[in-house]
Amino acid sequence: MGSDAQATMAEHYIHGFSEAERQRLMAQARMLATPVFGGLDLSGDRSLLEVGCAVGAELQLIAQRAPHLTLTGVDLSSMHLRAGQAWLAGREQIRLLQGDARALPFPDDSFDVGMTIWVLEHLADPEAVVRELLRVVKPTGRIILTEVDNHTFGFDPPQPAISAWWDAFNRCQAEVGGGDPCVGAKLRGIAASLGAEVLAETPRLVISSADTSRERTEQLRYLRELLASGAERMLAAGYATTAMQQAMAAGFDTVRADADIAFRYGAVRLVCRKPQPAGADDPALSLPR
Ligand SMILES: C[S@@+](CC[C@H](N)C(=O)[O-])C[C@H]1O[C@@H](n2cnc3c(N)ncnc32)[C@H](O)[C@@H]1O
Numbered sequence: 611m612g613s614d615a616q617a618t619m620a621e622h623y624i625h626g627f628s629e630a631e632r633q634r635l636m637a638q639a640r641m642l643a644t645p646v647f648g649g650l651d652l653s654g655d656r657s658l659l660e661v662g663c664a665v666g667a668e669l670q671l672i673a674q675r676a677p678h679l680t681l682t683g684v685d686l687s688s689m690h691l692r693a694g695q696a697w698l699a700g701r702e703q704i705r706l707l708q709g710d711a712r713a714l715p716f717p718d719d720s721f722d723v724g725m726t727i728w729v730l731e732h733l734a735d736p737e738a739v740v741r742e743l744l745r746v747v748k749p750t751g752r753i754i755l756t757e758v759d760n761h762t763f764g765f766d767p768p769q770p771a772i773s774a775w776w777d778a779f780n781r782c783q784a785e786v787g788g789g790d791p792c793v794g795a796k797l798r799g800i801a802a803s804l805g806a807e808v809l810a811e812t813p814r815l816v817i818s819s820a821d822t823s824r825e826r827t828e829q830l831r832y833l834r835e836l837l838a839s840g841a842e843r844m845l846a847a848g849y850a851t852t853a854m855q856q857a858m859a860a861g862f863d864t865v866r867a868d869a870d871i872a873f874r875y876g877a878v879r880l881v882c883r884k885p886q887p888a889g890a891d892d893p894a895l896s897l898p899r
Contacts, residue, residue, distance in 0.1 A: 615710050616686050623732060624783045625839045627689040632665050634835050638728075639667035641824070641832045645814040645877070646727060646756050652676040655722035659684065659746065661711045661739060662729030666694035669704050677703065682721070684709040712738040716746045724753040730797075731758050734788035737800050744806055744884050752809060752883045755801075758816075759794035762876030763833075769865060771857035772837070775850060779840045782849040794878035806882040817875035827866060833875065834862045 625631050639646075646668070652658065656679065660669055663683025673681060681704045685691050694706050709715045711726075712735065724743035730736035743753045760780050765772065780791045790796070798811050815821070817829050837858060844850040865871045 616688065619686050619732075620689075622787045622843075623687075624779070624787050624789075624843050626842055627687055628842075629693075631839060632690065632693050634839055635664050636667045637835070638832065639671055641828065642816050643671050644823075645816040646879075647671065647675060649812075650754065652679060652723065655679060655751075657721045658682070658723040658725065659714075659716070659721045659743075660725045660727065661714065661743065662686075662726055662732075663706060664690040664694065666698050666704060666706055668725075668727050669706075670698065670701075673701065673703050679703070681705070682707065684711065684714065686710055712742060714742045714746050718745050719748045719751075720746045722748060722751045724751070725755070727756045728758060730755065730789075730793045731760075731783070731791050732787055732789040736790070736793055736796075737804065740800050740806070741804055744804060744882075747884060749884055749886070752881055753806075754879065754881050755797050756814065756877060756879045757794040757797060758791060758875075758877045760791035761795070762874065764874060765865060766872040769861045769871070771854070771861040772865075775837055775854055775858035775861075778844055778849040778854065779837060782840060782844045782847055786843065786847050786849075794876075797878055797880040801880060801882045805885040807884075807886060808880065808882045810879070810881040812879045814877045814879050815874060816877050817873065819872045819874070826869065830862060830866050830873070833873070834859070 620627065658672065658679050659682045661684050663669055663685050664687065666683055669681045669683050672679065683704065683706045685708065688708055691706050691708055698704050698706070707715065711729065724747045726739065730739060733739060747753055763776060783789050783791050798808055801808055817833060819826060841855055845852065865873065
C-alpha cells in the first residue's frame with residue numbers, strides 16, 4: 611500500500627518512529643487517559659475504529675474500558691504497526707492494519723465509532739480524514755476527534771526558553787510536516803464544512819498544574835518528553851540549536867523546582883455524526899455525558 615505516502619510522512623513527521631517515541635506514546639496514553647476518555651459512553655457500541663493508532667496504546671486502554679468492543683486500528687507507519695502487533699499479540703479483540711487515513715480500506719457504514727487522537731495536527735488535509743471517518747461510520751454511529759490546540763500551552767510566569775523551543779517545534783511541524791498544531795480549535799469548522807452534525811464540542815485540559823489527581827513531576831516529565839520528541843527533526847531542519855535544547859531542558863528544571871510556577875496544555879474533543887436524512891433521528895444514539 612501507499613509506500614510513497616508512508617515515505618513522505620516518515621521523512622517529515624515531527625515525532626519520528628524511534629523506540630523512545632514508542633515508549634513516549636505508551637506513557638502519553640496512560641497519562642492522558644482521563645482527559646481523552648473521561649465522560650465517553652461506549653456501552654451501546656460494538657465496533658470502533660481508531661485512525662492513526664500508532665502502536666495501539668490508546669486501543670489497549672479502550673479495550674480495558676470497553677471489553678465488549680471489536681477494535682480496529684489503522685496507521686500509515688509500518689514501523690509503529692509492527693511494534694504494536696508484537697505488543698498486542700494474542701489480543702483477539704484488537705486488529706491493526708496499515709492504511710492511509712485519507713483513503714480508508716473499509717466500505718461505507720462499517721463502524722459504530724470512528725476516532726482520531728493526536729493525529730489531525732500532522733496532516734495538511736485534516737478534512738480528508740474527517741470525510742473518510744464520516745464515510746465509514748454507520749448512520750447511527752459517531753466520530754470522536756480529540757486533537758491538540760497548541761496555543762493553549764503555557765506557563766505562569768512565562769518561561770521564555772521553553773516557549774522559544776515550543777514556537778520552533780510548532781513552526782517545524784507546520785512547515786516541514788505540513789500539519790496544523792492548532793487544529794483542535796478548528797474541528798467544529800471542519801466538521802461543519804463536511805455537513806456533519808456536531809453533537810458535542812468539549813475543551814479538554816490535558817495537562818494542568820491545578821490538577822492534583824496527577825503528580826506535578828509526572829505531568830512535567832510528560833511535557834518535557836513531548837517537546838524533546840521533536841528535537842531530531844527540528845535540529846536537522848534548522849529550526850533549533852542544541853543551545854536552545856539545553857535552555858529548554860534547564861527551563862523544565864526551573865519549573866520542577868518551583869511549585870508556584872503554573873502550567874497548562876489544552877485540547878478539544880469534538881463528537882459528530884454523519885449528515886442525517888431529513889427527519890431521521892435515532893433514540894438509541896449514545897451521546898457523551
Ligand atoms: C502522535 S501519533 C498518535 C498515535 C495514537 N493515536 C496515540 O494517541 O497514541 C500520530 C500517528 O498518526 C499517524 N499518521 C500520520 N499520518 C497518517 C496518515 N495519513 N494515515 C494514517 N496514519 C497517519 C502516524 O504514523 C502516527 O502513528
